Amino acid sequence: MPKLYYKFGAMGSSKSASALMCRFNYIQKGASVLLMKPKLDTRDSQNEVVSRIGLSAPCISFAENESLQNIYKTEKEKGKIDVIIVDECQFCTKEQIDELRQIAEEIPVLCYGLKTNFKTELFGGSKRLLELADSIQEIKSVCQCGKKAIFNGRFVKGLLVTEGKEVEIGGNEKYKSLCWTCYNKEKQKAKIYADIISYLKKFKELESAGEWSSDTSADNIVMQKPHVIYDDVVKDFLADFKQFQVKDPEKILQLDGSLESLRKASTKDKDFDYCMALISFSLKLERTKPGIVKTLIEDGTMQKWLKQIKKCVDNA
């Protein structure tokens, strides 16, 4: 019995190359292959499936509103067809996958494509294939960290984006296949980057980061340890960066936790995580050494750290 096959993988998992090798194997056995792909993909030539490793083969491309049954019928009239291979099948409509399901009653249909978009959500074609395919197989690829990559991150100017149209044609974006840990890390980086830009500007306009205060009783006896009532901008900063808190920052930094050691810590050639640890450490110290954040903002140390983080992101 012929089957409907769905072979999915993340970006760069050589799906097109797999599709082309599969075609080659069928042809070697004397079978006649109908190779197709949706027209949406304008990366490469319209009437060719091209893989990154240099393989290519002519194909029929079809529009969103075209019937695949009709194409199959027309091609069948020209000569026998033993198998259909569809590349970039994620861009097929639900109706087109339904048609392929029906065609798979007669001949094998093999669909190659992505599973999820840059928002980590299923593509329309992928969803229908997961629902209808007889056989579902993953083509594995590796993340930058060595783990299995399952997500497709869209990057604009080196930063992960999670908003926008599903298909951006002719944009300056790039895609990278990532594991969940790295996808999340990139997402945080983009968020931190946006925050840093705003605080670099806001801190510049700040006259004072906050005022010292101590509650006194009627007899003027100091009841509480002196503490800083921070300016709203700094309060926001503390709240924003709390969510990016690095665990045990002192271990990364190897500093003694004095104000001077923080001030003197060189950021030259230091990476993103190191600078985030500096901020985390100062936030942590504020609890036992009130005013440390005030000093670090007012003397420009905090801004130096933020600038280095920005530099790390910009050069990534």
Ligand SMILES: [Zn+2]
């Ligand atoms: Zn990873």
